[in-house]
Amino acid sequence: MKRVNVKYLLACFIILVSLFLGTSCVLPEIEILPSPSPAPSPPAPPTITPIDPDFSLPAINGNAAVLPDIAEMVATVKPSVVAINTKVPGYNVFTGSFTQEGAGSGWIVDEDGLIVTNNHVVQGAENIDVTLDDGRTFPAEAVRTDHLTDLAVVKINASNLPEANIGDSSQLRVGEWVVVIGNSLGMGIGATTGIISGLGISIPVSAGQTLYDLMQTDAAINPGNSGGPLVNMAGEVVGITSVKIAEVGVEGMGYAMSIHTVAPIIEELVRTGYVVRPWLGVEGLFTVDESVAAYFRLGVDKGVLVRGVTPDSPAVEAGLEPGDVIIALEDEEMTNVEELRQAVHAFQIGQEVKITFWRGDTQSITYVTLAESPPPF
Numbered sequence: 001m002k003r004v005n006v007k008y009l010l011a012c013f014i015i016l017v018s019l020f021l022g023t024s025c026v027l028p029e030i031e032i033l034p035s036p037s038p039a040p041s042p043p044a045p046p047t048i049t050p051i052d053p054d055f056s057l058p059a060i061n062g063n064a065a066v067l068p069d070i071a072e073m074v075a076t077v078k079p080s081v082v083a084i085n086t087k088v089p090g091y092n093v094f095t096g097s098f099t100q101e102g103a104g105s106g107w108i109v110d111e112d113g114l115i116v117t118n119n120h121v122v123q124g125a126e127n128i129d130v131t132l133d134d135g136r137t138f139p140a141e142a143v144r145t146d147h148l149t150d151l152a153v154v155k156i157n158a159s160n161l162p163e164a165n166i167g168d169s170s171q172l173r174v175g176e177w178v179v180v181i182g183n184s185l186g187m188g189i190g191a192t193t194g195i196i197s198g199l200g201i202s203i204p205v206s207a208g209q210t211l212y213d214l215m216q217t218d219a220a221i222n223p224g225n226s227g228g229p230l231v232n233m234a235g236e237v238v239g240i241t242s243v244k245i246a247e248v249g250v251e252g253m254g255y256a257m258s259i260h261t262v263a264p265i266i267e268e269l270v271r272t273g274y275v276v277r278p279w280l281g282v283e284g285l286f287t288v289d290e291s292v293a294a295y296f297r298l299g300v301d302k303g304v305l306v307r308g309v310t311p312d313s314p315a316v317e318a319g320l321e322p323g324d325v326i327i328a329l330e331d332e333e334m335t336n337v338e339e340l341r342q343a344v345h346a347f348q349i350g351q352e353v354k355i356t357f358w359r360g361d362t363q364s365i366t367y368v369t370l371a372e373s374p375p376p377f
Helices: 006-022 070-080 259-271 290-296 337-346
Strands: 081-092 096-110 114-118 127-131 137-146 151-156 177-182 190-206 209-217 229-232 236-244 254-258 286-288 303-305 325-329 352-359 362-369
Touching: 070 081, 070 177, 070 190, 070 229, 081 114, 096 177, 096 236, 114 236, 127 151, 137 259, 151 259, 177 236, 209 236, 209 259, 236 259, 254 259, 286 290, 303 337, 325 337
Parallel strands: none
Antiparallel strands: 081 096, 081 127, 096 114, 114 151, 127 137, 137 151, 177 190, 177 229, 190 209, 209 254, 229 236, 236 254, 286 303, 303 325, 325 352, 352 362
């Protein structure tokens, strides 16, 4: 058995102690947090002063005015509204001749079978049938139309019909309740309600045709309503449904012609068969702008270009020719076709009117005596 060297053990012990004492040992620092402050006292509640400590709601008395009964009003007017169904001949290069069916509305203006509607409801139709509220159907015996105002009168062989009452559209105010009654979508006579949203509005509906003094309503107007009545809460016809703006993002923008404006037209269609207006006798009119002036090589870039002159018309007698550009009537500037048409219609039949026009590079003046417009053909 080997003996352990005492000197060797002592040397190892001394080395270990030296290593231990020579190595630094860092302890982690300890953060001493301050003592928490005492919580603040909650604020005192605000003082609220009553407006009136003795207030109470008014007693219910049940004596308020009763609003108009729309159902009763519609029941009164509906027998005077008719459905109009048409057949319009057409032709397609691929399929040949065909017949297109259409539907519209109208209203009885006279008990002896006079129906008012829109021109575009019956235009070009070879068959027109009028169905009354009681289910009876009559073919049209006569049709008289006016393109400019989009009005038509249809005569059927019937009597003792329930004619509609006519109201004063000039007294309407924005916000008043109205009802549209008509043959919506060709599905029979129905009613929609709304208010008058605007008055005195003009809208161009086609080239050379603008409707004036329209009433805007948010009552629903759909295909088939055209020609039907716009009715006030007294059950009186105050307008004729005619136009609707149907675009993406547009809602509640339907228009009716004011009865105040169209009443004289209806009377003239019945009495004369057409509307007599002052007549100049120029045709094929173009509104002149820079592009039109460049295309036709005109000497002026503003006015109304005359492309045709009716034989034996006042325009011929005044010396107007195709290619002339009318720029003024009675020194009032004419900048587009509609302005010229409205200006001519504002004069009287037989009135002499000063016309300023350009022919080529020369400005000239002539005088014309307006005549009576000839019957449509």
